[in-house]
Amino acid sequence: MHHRSGSVLVLTNPLDVTTDAVLRVLAERRVPVVRLDPGIDLHAGASLTATYRTGGQRGTLRTASRELDLSTVRSVWVRRASPYEGPPELDGQDRRFAASQALWGTGGILASLPDAHYVNHPWANRAAEHKPAQLAAAQRIGFLVPNTVITNSADEARKFVESQAAGTVYKPLWNTPYSVDGKPHAVWVREVYSANITDAVSVCPHLFQAKVPKLFDARVTAVGDRLFGVRIDSPDLDWRRRQDRMTCTPIDVPEPVARSVAAYLGQLRLVYGAFDFAVTSTGDWYFLECNSNGQWAWQPTGITAAIAHALADQLQKGCDT
Incomplete structure (x- = not known):
């Protein structure tokens, strides 16, 4: 596997402990990482500059601890960054104006880094978050859809x-x-x-x-072409409601489902996706939704570790060349 040099830029909030599992793997591999919460950090001393001219573009991110040449970023992991809300010392329309400019300016710069590999690209994430778009894509590629x-x-x-x-x-x-x-x-x-x-x-x-007459729920976490399946048994209709009452066990993903997952990721231009299914007693897997930025660290330890390494692989390799 070819690995591009340069830093991995991680966009997330400081309380995102799920990110830490992947950053530990990257640290063990000595892959440089810069962590940024753009909606907060750029009001707390960090700065971002981008220049565009005929023949190329450049950019620089400066934080309290380092300076990053944006043209050398190998990958961007778009996790759980804080919303752009504007500087807290501003009020009313001034704060709304600053927040809007940050969304379109800062957000646009970070979404347009040359040759960076995005997991996932923020614009692909946003498009894939709409449930009607999810259902339409699932129906087109042949998933069973309630x-x-x-x-x-x-x-x-x-x-x-x-x-x-x-x-x-x-x-x-x-x-x-x-x-x-x-x-x-x-x-x-x-x-x-x-x-x-x-x-x-x-x-x-x-x-x-x-309502699907399900025997159990299934979560399939997709990282590129690698799939990690768990069976979820819960007394609740919505297993997320009381996760302390559910049990999770590894499960194989049927080949037809795996093919449809790959097609779905390709159609929505995603590298990562957390797919939820309802599975019937006859073995039918009904697509419920795909969270393009879903949490995964709640799963059994072995699967959580495997997902962390798969994400680290994606971030380390950068764009395919």
Whole structure:
């Protein structure tokens, strides 16, 4: 495998402990790493400069501890960076203006580094986060997809719910922060009945999906062409709700599913993806979603270590030449 020289640039927040597992592997391999949280660090002493002219571009990132020539970056790992919210000392429209300029300026520079290998490219990540796009891609490449409707019509929602013999679930289209009485409140996948559908559906699009009569859930973590499967057994409809009650065991990924995972990654231009499936007693794997930046360090120790090494391999090699 050819390895490009240069640093790996990791874009994430300082509390992202999942990143540490990969950085330890890169440190053991003596691969230089620069960690940056652009939405925060550039208001705390770091600076970023990019120049463009006929025949080339250059850029420099300066932090408290180092100076990085952006033209030498071999890979960029786009993890969990803080949002661009503007300098905290500004208020109102000034802060909104600064935040917008940072998104389009800083974000644009970091997404356009010459010859860098992105895991994943931030624009590919954003496009792949839309659930309608996920479902459309999954359907095109041949995944089994549960009957799904996205609508803001209460009548259409009721008709759909009533037509699903095995039941229906509701899923939010995005993990939007929500609070009840000032306390954070998660909106989990839950079963829904026709009587639950009110005219409030008209406020925004809602996703309703046929309930899969699953035997268990499966998570397939894809890093390039390497797949890591786990079986998830949980008493809950949504296993994420109470992870202390679930059990995870390694599982082989069937070849037809593996081929579809590869096709999905190719279609959405992803290097990494965390795929969720519902698996029936007859062995059918139903695609539920793919999180292009999903967490993975909660899995069994052996799989977590293998994923960390696979990601380190991607970051170390840089672009294929």
